[in-house]
Amino acid sequence: MHWLELTVKVHPDAVESVSELMSRYSSEGVVIEEPIELIEDGQAYRVREGEPVTVHAYVPMDGTEEEARQRISEGLWHFASIGAHFVGNLETKSVNEEDWANAWKEHFHVTQIGKRIIIRPSWREYTPKDEEVVITLDPGMAFGTGLHPTTRLCLEQVEQHTRPGMHVLDVGTGSGILALAAAKLGAEHVYAIDNSSVAVESATENAALNGQSERIEVVLGTLDEETAQRMAGQYDLVLANIIAHIIGSIAPQLAQVLAPDGLLIASGIIEARRQDAEAPLLEAGLELVEQRMIEDWMVLVLRKRRS
The missing domain is CATH 3.40.50.150 (Vaccinia Virus protein VP39)
Incomplete structure (x- = not known):
């Protein structure tokens, strides 16, 4: 099985609308990739506030992918024509089953939220400090x-x-x-x-x-x-x-x-x-x-x- 990866860069305030549009045609949901800067030797990161966010969707290449691509492209054009927030061009590429299953993992890193909460993707290592509450997350x-x-x-x-x-x-x-x-x-x-x-x-x-x-x-x-x-x-x-x-x-x-x-x-x-x-x-x-x-x-x- 091959999948069509559809990717678009958007203003942070357009993420919700674009994600909702793309999820209509992707039964597996969407992946939201915030612009990040790796710190602590790549074990953690900080988000670069205000920079464009990348949204990915995946649709199976079963003969329906071109219609999904066209519908999403039309929807993005309408968002861009309104002019309220930046919406980039839709990019596509074919990925195989194994690459699709792991493609989204590279976008997730260990991060701290609040004073004590640590979010650790299940595939990354982290040693907690005193008082920290570690949530091991497989967001799928x-x-x-x-x-x-x-x-x-x-x-x-x-x-x-x-x-x-x-x-x-x-x-x-x-x-x-x-x-x-x-x-x-x-x-x-x-x-x-x-x-x-x-x-x-x-x-x-x-x-x-x-x-x-x-x-x-x-x-x-x-x-x-x-x-x-x-x-x-x-x-x-x-x-x-x-x-x-x-x-x-x-x-x-x-x-x-x-x-x-x-x-x-x-x-x-x-x-x-x-x-x-x-x-x-x-x-x-x-x-x-x-x-x-x-x-x-x-x-x-x-x-x-x-x-």
Whole structure:
């Protein structure tokens, strides 16, 4: 089997839109390659803020790849014609099965987020220092490597707000990185939910890889009204690293599952779309207690008021 690799460089603020476009035609998801500078003899890295981000997608060469390439190319042209953010030219190349299976690994390195959290790709070695919490991650093709500003913002807040014994809900868990952080920081139980079978498989494997299968329960599904009613008031901490309008659309459910004085960490929010998420959350009975930004991305921390 051969695969067609489709690659485009884009402005950081266009990553979300371009990734969503490309994932429509790639059943295996996309790989987001941040511009990085290796440090500590290549064992760690820092992100070069503001520089173009590279997005890769892979489609099987089974006779449908040309249509997928054309559709993606047309979509990128429309993004570029709007002119809001830089979108480069689409590049393609053929890769064989073995190269495809390992191509994305070269983009992931050991990194520190917050004061204590270390993200270690499963194929790289790292010796932890005192107090560090090491998450061994095999992201596969699911989003959530710790590189994107929204994930970094969430991890910092998870580190700050997780307490031993907490019950945590992770909505849109992706690779399971936030669920893993909460579990390793002392949460008693984490219920991780995602509507993607690829993400559920990745998160389940990563929970096992970190010895957290007993604490983390990964489920295929959505936080709909029926699910929220069943889980009403059960969670001390809820994590939602999705996108603004989706957060806004499930704001009542996010509020419903929180225990009194429980916290919601909401991210995936670009500044221009803040009100799409924040206004419905406030209307649902939550109050804003903290906010942070990296570039144009933000995380909101909200508390459920007691009745």
